Amino acid sequence: MRLIRRADGYYCQFCINVDVTEEVEPTQQAIALDVGLSDFYTDSLGHKEPxxxxxxxxxxxxxxxxxxxxxxxxxxxxxxxxxxxxxxxxxxxxxxxxxxxxxxxxxxxxxxxxxxxxxxxxxxxxxxxxxxxxxxxxxxxxxxxxxxxxxxxxxxVTVAVPPHYTSQECSNCGRIVKKSLSTRTHQCHCGTCLDRDENAAINILREALRSAIRSVETCS
Ligand SMILES: [Zn+2]
Structure with a gap:
């Protein structure tokens, strides 16, 4: 137990050890989230959470x-x-x-x-x-x-990947497409045209899957 002082008064916090796991049906969905400034995040399906x-x-x-x-x-x-x-x-x-x-x-x-x-x-x-x-x-x-x-x-399962090149790489062909922060669209010679953050999110998903595979391989 600990006492905490906040701007609006004192609080008493209890720390208890309980098992909170819960069984839920698998959704069969995988997703990656790209953090933004104008949106809270953009996911790999193109949804922007404001x-x-x-x-x-x-x-x-x-x-x-x-x-x-x-x-x-x-x-x-x-x-x-x-x-x-x-x-x-x-x-x-x-x-x-x-x-x-x-x-x-x-x-x-x-x-x-x-x-x-x-x-x-x-x-x-x-x-x-x-x-x-x-x-x-x-x-x-x-x-x-x-x-x-x-x-x-x-x-x-959650996987955090190193934040490198995710916004510059083309999620379709892997080519590096340089863009400044103000460029909001990813446009590649391979014909891929995506929202900048959606492209990044797809790269994050791919990288996360790779790292999940690598960790399975090291285990076996
Ligand atoms: Zn491309």
């Missing part, structure tokens, strides 16, 4: 409260109050985010047997100075933690 509206809204609210706080005089009680308000806002938004990540992850795991994504490193995420990028990275990280939690619970 960022919930509270992402933008929350970001704006935080900026506003931050500005208000910085205008208050140091050491004043008004500053203290403003700081508390900011902390509460942070808390509310982070709860919305983790609730969203949890719900979405459960849904993805229940509709697929094999889920692949990029292995994004947390230490790289913290270094980022672009606020909206940083927020989306943190959101993605939470989402991934929940994906792995539910995969374990429902007996599904």
């Amino acid at each position: 960022n919930p509206r509270f992402f933008r809204k929350g970001e704006k609210e935080l900026k506003r409260s931050q500005r208000r706080l910085s205008r208050k005089q140091k050491g004043s009680s008004n500053r203290k109050k403003a700081r508390q308000r900011l902390a509460k806002k942070h808390l509310r938004i982070s709860r919305q985010r983790s609730e969203h990540a949890k719900r979405l992850a459960r849904c993805v795991v229940l509709s697929n047997d094999f889920i692949a994504y990029e292995d994004l490193q947390v230490r790289n995420l913290v270094k980022n100075h672009n606020l909206s990028k940083a927020i989306s990275d943190v959101g993605w990280y939470q989402f991934r933690v929940w994906l792995e939690y539910f995969a374990k619970k429902f007996g599904k």
Whole structure:
């Protein structure tokens, strides 16, 4: 058990050891997810999961409260109050985010047997100075933690692949098609024309399957 102090009060957390595995019917589906900035993710079937509206809204609210706080005089009680308000806002938004990540992850795991994504490193995420990028990275990280939690619970497979060249390679012929971040379409000489992130997601799925095969081969 541990006691935690949050902006809106004290909480008591219990840690209990229970078996949470649950049998579900196989869905016979495999999927890969590519993280984006404008969307929460794009999957290998071309579906784009939009960022919930509270992402933008929350970001704006935080900026506003931050500005208000910085205008208050140091050491004043008004500053203290403003700081508390900011902390509460942070808390509310982070709860919305983790609730969203949890719900979405459960849904993805229940509709697929094999889920692949990029292995994004947390230490790289913290270094980022672009606020909206940083927020989306943190959101993605939470989402991934929940994906792995539910995969374990429902007996599904998750594979994280190194995030190299997934957006540059053609998912059809393997050729490297250089594109800048602003190029949203993947267009290859082999005739493949796909949404940039969908192309990346297909590459992630292929790489994940390869690495799953490799790990089976090392075992046998
Ligand atoms: Zn191609």
